[in-house]
Structure formats: structure tokens, C-alpha cells
Amino acid sequence: MGHARLITMNKLVIEPLTRAAFAPFGDVIELDGAKQIPINLGTTIRYHDLAHVDVVDEGGRALVNLFRGQPRTLPFEVKMLERHPLGSQAFVPLNDKPYLVVVAPAGELDSEAIRAFVTSGWQGVNYAKGVWHHPLIALGEISDFIVVDRGGDGLNLNEQDLDESLWLTEEALQAVAL
Template identity: 60%
Template sequence: MTMFPLTPEPLTREAFAPFGDVIEASDAVRHFTINAGNTERYHDLAGIDAGPDGRVVVSIFRGQPRTLPFKVKMMERHPLGSQAFVPLSGRPYLVVVAPAGTAPGAQDLRVFAARGDQGVNYAPGVWHHPLLALDTVSDFLVVDRSGNAPNCDEVQLALPGLIPAACPGLVPTAP
């Protein structure tokens, strides 16, 4: 089966901006000292959107590790609200996205190599692959929408994408 090659790139605020927000403690974001000088607050890192008639929920997702090379065969989107993932295990992971709009093809996908201290917030309607934990079981704090209206569309890709076994930009985890 022919597959479209996908090359991971480092996760940066600028590169990820068309798809949502990068959640990280960085000098590039607004931050200030609170709690009598004991805490640095990195403020307003993601625009959480529960959409019409929704409410914000906080969950923990426990992701089973994926093996590289990895075939990207499907994508999903949440048209009514955003979805934020913040790693709790300190492990690198992969993020696969495509612009909001019509169903993507493999040529529309972008792959980001996220460090274990970076989270992402997918904007409403942005296509993304489900959680791609690597190496070991990893926990993620997830902030997303709950409501009565259906909020998950899935598509199968006609031509799968292939993330190679050697991922440039993927920061290895210390032993």
C-alpha cells in the first residue's frame, strides 16, 4: 500500500497557531509573579471554547504507547468546542493536525513533535489524530466540551500518512 510520508517538526507557538494554542511555560507568553513572590503564573495560555450549550470538563486520558513507524489512517474533529491536552507524564508525544474545513487528505497533515512539557489546544473544527503517546503509557490532562449535541466527526484517509521510525525533532526521554 502506498503511503504519504509525514515528517515531524518541532512544536512551536508560531507553527501551531493555525490549529490552536501551544500550552507551555515560556518567556514568550505573558507571565507574572503571584503568591507573595512564591509562584510564577503563565497566564491565559489557551482559549478554551465550550461552544453553544456546552460546558467545560476536565478529564485524564491514559494513552497507550504507539509504535513508530506509524500509519495515520484516520482523523477526527470536534466542531462545537476546543480540546486541550497537557501531558502529565513528562514524556514526548506526537501531534497530527490538518486545517478546519473539509475532510483532509494525507497531503494536508502536519506532524508536530511535542516535548513532555508542552500541551496543545485544538481550536474548534481542527482535524487531529487521537492521542499519540510514545514509548510508555502516558497520562494527559484534557480540557474539553461536554454537551448533548454530537461533537466528534471521524474520517478515514484514502491514502494513509506514514510517520517514520526516526523522527527528527522528537526529543528523546532521559532513561
């Protein structure tokens, strides 16, 4: 008689993305709470200085890119994280579709410190230099993002596999009160 093997998933709690919760990892790019400056004879509002773009180490320069993220399905297995040791990386969504953000503090990767966030849709994120993060996790449909990151010489990408996979689940996503 065979025995069923019980597989337990290490599930990540998914938190709503807020400036305070995300502060150890970088910036939340959003209009709420931003400094507003009327410009262009009062016909435009500038939401000023939303993120600290940090790309000049070793002669780097800012790149503006368009990323098109394919939707991921839940449950989603988080097997690895990456970081950019020479520059920040900002993602600004071009559509109002929530996406998931998985991060860990800069330094040696600590799997116990990994956190997951869901955006409200229009929120962007700017990963600070060296912060571990998962590549883009779009939900529901193809999603486009303006990405501001570093170009130039030097190794600006480290990838590291996790010792054990972590999971993002529909149940955890539904538990978030946005």
C-alpha cells in the first residue's frame, strides 16, 4: 500500500504596497502624498521627485526602457531573486493593472526577509541599488511599464536561486484589502 506524500508550500504573505512598508527597499512611485507644483501657466500639475534614481556609479547613465510583462498565473513559484549592485531600477506601469512585487533587503540574500506586495495598479516602484527583487510579475493581462535603470560598463546584475521555493497564491492575494 502506497503512502501519499504531503507537499507543503512555503507561502508568502502578500501586503498592500505602501511607502512606509516599502521604504527599506526603495520608493513607491504614486501621486498620493507627492509634492505638487503647478507648471505651464497652471495647465499642468507636476508631481515632483517621486523616486531616487541612482545610476551614476562607474560611469553609468540613465536608460529609459519599455518592458512588456506577460501575465503570470497563481500559484506562482518564486525560485530566484536578482539585484542590480550599480544602480536603482524603477518600474512605472502604463495601465491600471495590479502586479506583484517580491523583494529582500540589500546585502547577503536572506530568504527569511523576503516580502511580497501587490500594487494598486497605478503605483510604480523604484528598487534601490542592491535590493534583491523578483523579475516582473504581471497579473491578469499583458502589462507595459516604463523602466528607468542603469546603462554602462560594469556588472549590474546578480541572480541567486533560493534554497527553497516560495509561493504566491490566489488565497494570499485575495486576503489583501486594497
